[in-house]
Amino acid sequence: MSFLSLCSTESIRDAALALKNRHLVAFPTETVYGLGADATNSEAIARIYEVKGRPSDHPLIVHIASMNGLGEWSREIPEYAISLARDFWPGPLTLVLKRSELAQDFITGGQATVGLRVPAHPVALSLINEFIAIGGKGIAAPSANRFGAVSPTTATAVEEELATYLQSGDLILDGGQSLIGLESTIVDCTGPAPMILRLGAITPLMIEESTGLVALESNPSAIRVSGSLNSHYSPKAKVLLDVVAEAGDGLIAPDQIPTPNGVIRLSAPSSIEQYARELYQALRKADQLGLNLVVVLQPGGDGLAAAIRDRLQRSAFVE
């Protein structure tokens, strides 16, 4: 059975109805594809955990249509969080705030906070708007991959990853390739200053410029993120960072690095944006080709490059 659907006005309306009927709808965002469900319905949310194979104490991000959703889903919103929402929504930024009674334990993993984001993708936004028009409040959507695997950046990747776990009535909306290709920046807004929980395309500098506050960065090992170091964002192939690739290995590296003889070039990005956009697709390709080893030369620099290195270090094989 194929779950893929194009994004006509009609099919987006059908997808909103499917959500209301407790089905799952995978949909494109500018970061990666999300696996969506009605954020107020515990049965629908239980299916997300089942399909992803994810432990149920991991919180989900609620996708809302605009800043209006902030007041519904959260409370005691600090001034600097309003500033971040105003400057970067719609966009690749998730705000963690004190939850309202709308955000129940099955969304927050039992925590007193809720993660909220307005995605910058026309299909995602119209899906959320259609869903709200028929009484929905928000769409919970983690990345549409099995727990620990690489996030999908195309509808085909979602289908390959999840089709065997989906049911009749579930849908995958095809909105093309995700433009950013890395998951959203997550900022904890429950303290006196923004605390960055996950790096992404919205950089610490952008956060500081927006809020006038120094953004703290939480110790990555203290974050409640999914999986252990060697099993998150991971393809089946081993990922080795910054070593010399040998014949038969896959290689992901900036375009000025030549491909040694016998090495399979998976990506040769000419910019940091292209590096982010192609990374997950390149890791998937390694598995499709049945490679045992992928060598990745990490990009230098801060901002988006630091976010890429963060994901690579989690996906790399650790002895």
Ligand code: AMP
């Ligand atoms: P994903 O949606 O797959 O990109 O991953 C969602 C991630 O968002 C989780 O692994 C958490 O790290 C983070 N997250 C979502 N909600 C919260 C929250 N209330 N507090 C802290 N982190 C959160």
Ligand code: MG
């Ligand atoms: Mg994920």
